[in-house]
Amino acid sequence: MTRKKDTGGKQIRKPERGSWDPETYKYYFPILALVLFAAVVLLFGEFIFSDQMLHGSDTINAGIFFRHFYVDYVNTHGAVPVWNPYIFGGLPFIDAFHGDIFYPFSVLKFFGNFYRMLGINLVLHIFLAGIFMYFTARQFRLSRVASTLSAVAYMFSGYLVSLVAPGHDGKIFVTTLFPLTILFLDRAFERKPVLNFSLLGLVIGIIILSPHPQLSYYALWAIAFYGVFKLVNLYRQCRSVTALVKPSGLFVGAIIIGLLISAVQFYPGYVYTTKYSPRADTKRGYDWATSWSMHEEEAFSLVVPEFAGNNSGEQNFYWGKNAFKDNSEYAGVIPLFLAFIALFFYRRKEAIFFGGLALFALIYALGGTTPIFRIFFYLIPNVKSLRAPSTIMFIFLFSVSLLAGMAVQYLIERGRQLSAVTKKKLTIYLAAIPAAFLVFALLFAVAGESILSLYSSIFYSGIQTPIPGQGGMTKWRLALMNLPGLQHGIWIVFLFSAAAAGAVLIYLYRRAGIMMLMALPLLTMVDGIRYDGRFISTYDYRQQVTPDEMTKYLKSLPGKFRVFNLNAVRQDDLPFHGIEVVTGYHGNQLRWYDELLGGPGMTNLANPNFINMVGAKFILAQAATQIPPNYFGQKPLTKEKDFGNLALYRNDNALPRAFLVNRYEVIPDRKDIFPRILSGQSDMRRMVFLEENPPLAINSGDSLLASAEMAAYSGDSIVIRVNPAANCLLVLADNYYPAWEAWVDGVKTTVLRADGAFRAVPIKAGVSQVIFKYNRSFNNRARMITIIGLLIVAVVLGGICITILKRRERPPYRYE
Numbered sequence: 001m002t003r004k005k006d007t008g009g010k011q012i013r014k015p016e017r018g019s020w021d022p023e024t025y026k027y028y029f030p031i032l033a034l035v036l037f038a039a040v041v042l043l044f045g046e047f048i049f050s051d052q053m054l055h056g057s058d059t060i061n062a063g064i065f066f067r068h069f070y071v072d073y074v075n076t077h078g079a080v081p082v083w084n085p086y087i088f089g090g091l092p093f094i095d096a097f098h099g100d101i102f103y104p105f106s107v108l109k110f111f112g113n114f115y116r117m118l119g120i121n122l123v124l125h126i127f128l129a130g131i132f133m134y135f136t137a138r139q140f141r142l143s144r145v146a147s148t149l150s151a152v153a154y155m156f157s158g159y160l161v162s163l164v165a166p167g168h169d170g171k172i173f174v175t176t177l178f179p180l181t182i183l184f185l186d187r188a189f190e191r192k193p194v195l196n197f198s199l200l201g202l203v204i205g206i207i208i209l210s211p212h213p214q215l216s217y218y219a220l221w222a223i224a225f226y227g228v229f230k231l232v233n234l235y236r237q238c239r240s241v242t243a244l245v246k247p248s249g250l251f252v253g254a255i256i257i258g259l260l261i262s263a264v265q266f267y268p269g270y271v272y273t274t275k276y277s278p279r280a281d282t283k284r285g286y287d288w289a290t291s292w293s294m295h296e297e298e299a300f301s302l303v304v305p306e307f308a309g310n311n312s313g314e315q316n317f318y319w320g321k322n323a324f325k326d327n328s329e330y331a332g333v334i335p336l337f338l339a340f341i342a343l344f345f346y347r348r349k350e351a352i353f354f355g356g357l358a359l360f361a362l363i364y365a366l367g368g369t370t371p372i373f374r375i376f377f378y379l380i381p382n383v384k385s386l387r388a389p390s391t392i393m394f395i396f397l398f399s400v401s402l403l404a405g406m407a408v409q410y411l412i413e414r415g416r417q418l419s420a421v422t423k424k425k426l427t428i429y430l431a432a433i434p435a436a437f438l439v440f441a442l443l444f445a446v447a448g449e450s451i452l453s454l455y456s457s458i459f460y461s462g463i464q465t466p467i468p469g470q471g472g473m474t475k476w477r478l479a480l481m482n483l484p485g486l487q488h489g490i491w492i493v494f495l496f497s498a499a500a501a502g503a504v505l506i507y508l509y510r511r512a513g514i515m516m517l518m519a520l521p522l523l524t525m526v527d528g529i530r531y532d533g534r535f536i537s538t539y540d541y542r543q544q545v546t547p548d549e550m551t552k553y554l555k556s557l558p559g560k561f562r563v564f565n566l567n568a569v570r571q572d573d574l575p576f577h578g579i580e581v582v583t584g585y586h587g588n589q590l591r592w593y594d595e596l597l598g599g600p601g602m603t604n605l606a607n608p609n610f611i612n613m614v615g616a617k618f619i620l621a622q623a624a625t626q627i628p629p630n631y632f633g634q635k636p637l638t639k640e641k642d643f644g645n646l647a648l649y650r651n652d653n654a655l656p657r658a659f660l661v662n663r664y665e666v667i668p669d670r671k672d673i674f675p676r677i678l679s680g681q682s683d684m685r686r687m688v689f690l691e692e693n694p695p696l697a698i699n700s701g702d703s704l705l706a707s708a709e710m711a712a713y714s715g716d717s718i719v720i721r722v723n724p725a726a727n728c729l730l731v732l733a734d735n736y737y738p739a740w741e742a743w744v745d746g747v748k749t750t751v752l753r754a755d756g757a758f759r760a761v762p763i764k765a766g767v768s769q770v771i772f773k774y775n776r777s778f779n780n781r782a783r784m785i786t787i788i789g790l791l792i793v794a795v796v797l798g799g800i801c802i803t804i805l806k807r808r809e810r811p812p813y814r815y816e
Contacts, residue, residue: 020514020515021514022143022144022145022514022518023143023144028144029134029144032134032144032148032151033131036127036130036131036151036152036155037127039156039525039529040123040126040127040155042529043126043156043161043529043532043533043536044119044123044126044536046536046537046538047119047123047536047537047538048123050538051116052116052538052539052540052541053115053116053118053119053538053539053540053541054116054118054119054122054123054164054536054538054539055164055165055167055536055537055538055539056118056119056122056164056165056166056167056168056169057165057166057167057326058166058167058168059118059167059169060167060539060544060570061167061570061571061572061585062571062572062584062585062586063099063118063167063169064115064118064541064544064545064572064576065086065572065573065575065576065585066084066098066099067099067100067109067114067118068114068545068576069081069084069086069098069575069576070093070098070099070101071109071110071114073715074110075110077715080093080094080101081093081094081715081716082094082715082716082739082774082776082779083715083716083774084096084098084715085580085713085715085734086574086575086578086579086580086581086584087571087572087575087580087581087583087584087585087586087589088582088583088584088586088589088590088593088594088597088735089582089589089590089593089614089733089734089735089757089758090590090734090735090737091586091588091589091590091593091735091737092268092272092737092739093715094264094265094268094269094779095268095269095271095272095276095779096269096272096277096586096588096589096590097211097213097265097269097588098211099169099170099211100169100170100173100209100210100211101211101265102209102264102265102786103173103206103209103210103211104206104209105121105124105125105173105206106121108120108121108124109121115541115545118169121169122164122169122172125172125173125176126155126160126161126172126176127155128176129154129155129160129175129176129179130151130152130154130155130156131151132176132177132179132180132183133150133151133153133154133155133179133398133401133402134147134148134150134151135147135179135180135183136150136179136180136182136183136402137150137151137402137405139182139183139186139187140186140350140402140405140406141409142405142406142408142409143408143409143412145408145412145514145517145518145521146405146406146407146408146409146412147405148518148521149335149338149404149405149408149520149521149524150401150402150404150405151401151521152521152524152525152528153331153332153334153335153400153401153404153405153521153524153528154179154397154398154401155528156332156524156525156527156528156529156532157330157331157332157335157397157401157528158305158328158329158330158331158332158528158531158532158535159175159327159328159329159330159331159393159394159396159397160172160175160176160394160397161528161532161535161536162310162312162326162327162328162330162532162535163175163327164535164536165312165326165327165535165536165537166326166327168212168327169211170210170211170212170215171212171215171391171394173207173210173211173212174207174210174212174215174216174219174394175215175394175397175398177203177206177207177210178207178219178222178394178395178398179398180199180203181200181203181204181207181219181222181223182222182223182226182398184196184197184199184200184203185197185200185223185226185227185230185251185254186226186230188200188247188250188251188254189230189234189247192800193246193247193250194250194796194800195796195797195800197250197251197253197254198254198257198792198793198796198797199793200223200254200258201253201254201255201256201257201258201260201261201789201792201793202257202258202261202793203258204219204220204223204254204255204257204258204259204261204262205257205258205259205260205261205262205786205789206261206262207219207258207262208258208259208261208262208265208266209261209262209264209265209266213266213269213270213273214386214388214391215391215392215394217382217386218391218392218394218395219395220255221395222357222395222398223255225357225360226353226357227251229353230247231244231247231248231251233349234247257789257792257793258789259789260785260786260788260789260792261786261789261790261793262786262789263782263783263785263786263789264779264782264783264785264786265782266782267782267785268778268779268782271778272588273385273588276590276591276737277588277589277590277591278588278589278591278594278595278599278600279385279588284384284385285384286368286374286377286384288384288385288387289367289373289377289383289384289385289386289387289389290367290368290373290387290389291387291388292322292367292387292388292389292390293322293365293366293367293368293369293373293388293389293390294329294365294366294367294369294389294390294393295320295321295322295366295369296369296459296460297319297320297321297459297460298320298325298329298390299362299366299369301328301329301330302329302330302331302336303333303336303493304333304486304489304490304493305328305330305489305531306482306485306486306488306489306490307486307489308320308325308482309325309478309482309485309486310325310326310327310328310534311324311325311326312326312327312534312535317478317479317481317482317485318478318482319463319475319476319478319479319481319482320475321460321475327535328531328535329365329390329393329396329397330531331393331396331397331400331401332400332404332524332527332528333493333496333497333527334404334496334497334500334520334523334524334527335400335401335403335404335524336400336404337433337497337500337501338403338404338407338408338500338520339355339358339399339400339403339404339407340407340429341407341410341411341426341429342355342403342404342406342407342410343355343403345407345410345422345425345426346406346407346409346410348406348410350406351403351406354398354399354402354403355399355403357395357399358395358396358399358400358403360395361392361393361395361396361399362393362396364376364389364392365389365390365391365392365393365396366389367389367390373389408517408520411504411507411508411517412514412517415507415508416508416510418508423508426508427505427508430501430504430505431501431505433497433501434494434497434498434501437490437493437494437497437498438494438498440490441487441490441491441493441494444483444486444487444490445487448483448486448487449480449483452479452480452483456476456479460475462475463475463476463479464476492527492530496523496526496527499519499523500519500520500523503516503517503519503520503523504517504520544570544573544576545576547577548643549643550620550643550646550648551574551577551579553641553643553648554574554577554579554618554648555577555578555579557618559617559656559657559710560580560615560657560658560710560713561580561615561616561617561618561654561657562580562581562582562614562615562616562617562618563579563580563581563582563616563617563618563619563620564581564582564611564616564618564619564620564651565581565582565583565620566619566620566621566622566625567621567622568620568621568622568646569620569646570585571583571584571585572584572585574620582605582611582614582616583597583602583605590735590736590737590757592670592735592736592753592756592757593735593757595670595671595674595756595757596610596613596674596677596756596757597610604674604678607678608631608632608633608653608680609677609678609679609680609684610677610678611632611651611654612632612633612651612653612654612655612684613655613677613684613733613755614654614733615654615655615656615657615733616651616654617650617651617652617654618640618648618649618650618651619637619648619649619651620646620647620648620649621646621647621649622645622646622647623642623644623645623646623647624645625647627649632651632653632654633653634653635651635652635653637649637650637651638650638652655684655685655733656707656708656733657710657732657733657734658708658709658710658720658730658731658732658733659685659707659708659730659731660704660706660707660708660722660724660728660729660730660731660763661685661686661687661688661704661728661729661731662698662699662700662702662704662726662727662728662729663686663687663688663700664687664688664689664690664694664698664700664729665687665688665689665690666689666690666691666692666693667689667690667691668691668692669691670691670753670756670757671756673689673691673755673756674756676689677689677755677756684755688729688731688754688755688760689754689755689756690752690753690754690760691752691753691756692752694729694750694752694760694762695750695762696727696762696763696764697727698726698727698728698729698762699726699727702725702726702727702728703725703726704724704725704726704728706722706723706724706725707722708720708721708722708730709721709722711769715774716773716774716776717771717772717773717774718732718734718771718772719769719770719771720732720769720770720771720772721768721769722763722767722768722769722770723766723767723768724763724764724765724766724767725765725766726765727762727763727764727765728762728763728765729752729754729760729761729762729763730760730761730762730763730770731754731755731758731759731760732754732758732759732760732761732772733758734758734759735757735758735759736751736752736753736754736757736758736759739774739775739776739778740759740772740773740774740775741772741773741774741775742759742761742770742771742772742773743770743771743773744761744763744764744767744769744770745767745768745769749761749762749763750762751772759772
């Protein structure tokens with residue numbers, strides 16, 4: 001598995017006389033790290049030097065609630081929460097994914113100002129992305145200058161930094177760590193395979209622990225592709241199948257270690273997603289898988305990021321085919337410009353591989369834009385349940401960044417020894433690309449609207465169609481509104497590409513030394529910072545998290561109830577304050593509740609029988625909202641309290657959270673139950689629909705005078721007091737989930753799924769107490785598997801450290 005140092009057939013470059021040589025300067029990396037850190041501080045200065053939080057739409061909508069609930073629960077109970085009762089009728093906390101629960105680098109949220117630490121964590125990852133990319137480029141025998149370009153291109157890319165605006169922290173985490181997987185994988189084929197494959201497994205495990213399983217899955221694809229590439233190269237070197245056995249076994253072992261380490265989140269999450277989530281049924285299929293694909297507009301934006309526009313910053317108008325665009329896939333025009341030099345001039349085998357990997361990622365990201373995606377859809381497992389294929393573009397970014405570094409390495413190694421023919425071809429390429437940008441800049445400046453019209457006639461037939469709910473606005477009007485930004489962007493791309501080409505030509509023709517090539521990472525950094533700034537802003541979290549009159553009043557009301565938030569406030573604002581709501585902001589809720597809601601479109605949300613069934617005793621609406629008094633039933637809706645522009649209504653038709661019934665009907669398929677509930681033809685206060693017969697004789701003719709009283713309610717246990725005069729069923733309007741178990745007066749009993757989504761427990765006459773408890777055993781087993789995976793890595797690292805120490809302590813051999 002060892003190999004000689006690969007110089008790619010190069011001649012070792014000697015430093016020019018009297019010039020500074022970055023390859024021998026011992027303080028190069030510390031200074032580089034300091035410069036990169038200062039640049040990140042400059043980019044995020046508005047946030048860093050404020051007392052506010054970093055703005056991210058998903059963070060504001062849900063991330064604050066999820067993470068605050070998590071931190072508060074851990075601080076109070078000393079354990080990770082297992083159930084979130086506040087949204088969508090309740091859902092498992094770990095299994096359904098609630099962000100970075102076990103991601104080790106997110107421990108920052110437990111220290112300092114919670115809200116600011118959410119942003120500090122992202123800033124830290126942007127910085128680390130550059131550092132990790134630098135080390136990875138060095139592993140590929142790139143010089144310090146070339147590796148600097150790869151690092152800068154990666155960390156200041158529009159793709160990575162723009163993820164701050166939507167608050168997609170999981171994507172940032174995976175993108176940051178991904179270079180380490182390629183670093184350790186490549187190094188494992190050179191030296192210390194056990195150590196490096198173990199470190200590869202550790203990083204894979206941490207990546208999967210990030211709150212984005214989809215990007216983790218894509219990362220595993222790329223790791224597998226590169227692992228096969230390395231094995232093929234190894235076989236070509238030694239022509240022996242036997243030589244592949246050890247690295248193949250260790251490679252598989254690294255994947256297993258990664259899965260073991262991630263088990264605490266991955267295994268419960270995988271089981272939940274495949275069996276209990278809407279993604280197992282309604283959220284799958286070709287339309288689902290191709291939603292949020294890249295389109296032609298986003299493809300052109302890889303070169304001119306302002307082409308399609310976006311919905312971040314001022315004077316930015318997205319006119320592409322997706323509903324909106326709050327991020328970018330821009331990898332930088334200079335890295336993209338240079339990447340083709342690595343592909344078509346350097347022709348190093350690794351350059352060919354990563355060029356192919358970039359092409360694969362781009363084609364996949366285009367999704368339904370090309371018919372090729374059907375190959376991925378039918379051949380690759382689980383693609384049917386994934387959406388937003390554009391998220392794979394972090395692999396494109398990595399490949400382009402590494403190729404850009406390889407291009408600089410090519411210039412350093414061979415640029416000044418090129419044949420006249422090759423130098424001429426390279427000169428033509430360097431001059432032609434900026435010239436093409438200049439031509440397009442002039443054309444758009446003179447006839448921008450005509451060019452857009454020509455473009456739309458070829459690629460965008462529906463551009464004149466009014467956008468639903470936008471008052472007659474069309475994508476064409478948005479394109480015209482974005483035109484000034486597009487024109488400005490093309491000029492900027494021309495200037496940066498011309499400056500980069502000029503720096504390379506000056507170096508090629510010996511007009512300057514290696515310092516001229518340092519202009520390339522500098523220009524890339526400037527281009528990144530000038531574009532990325534539009535995705536960075538601050539948010540005063542106090543306006544959202546400070547209790548107001550309305551939340552204080554709702555918290556003071558007795559009993560267990562849900563609030564139907566009629567678009568009055570953000571969906572997870574009330575849950576943040578400990579107030580349960582009918583829906584919420586999540587997307588991975590339990591599938592039966594999702595079906596009762598009417599699927600992804602929530603078509604049954606306005607159904608009064610659904611609202612009553614889930615116990616929505618209060619409706620929060622804008623003060624101007626007109627709700628018919630008897631819309632929810634015979635008991636009229638009454639205004640409970642005014643809160644300025646908001647009004648709180650009391651719905652006395654809502655069912656209690658827990659109640660007793662002695663009438664039931666068995667309907668084996670839950671999907672046949674929902675129409676019976678939603679039609680309003682059944683009295684749901686007096687009966688329940690079951691999918692199987694209860695293990696207890698229940699007589700519907702018996703009189704039931706008792707009621708159910710909620711005695712205690714917490715995240716993993718519920719205590720309900722009862723005193724029925726006859727055998728009956730206790731119905732709890734909380735979501736059914738197999739982990740919930742029940743005890744009646746200390747005796748374990750069966751938990752049935754009630755009304756297709758909730759819980760029912762058969763109880764005998766005269767019992768006094770029912771306790772629901774969440775069984776943590778499955779999560780605990782997964783945790784133990786994670787501990788085993790970590791112990792394996794610890795043993796490997798410990799063994800290597802002991803070996804190194806023994807070698808140092810061994811006395812020198814003496815000749816007698």
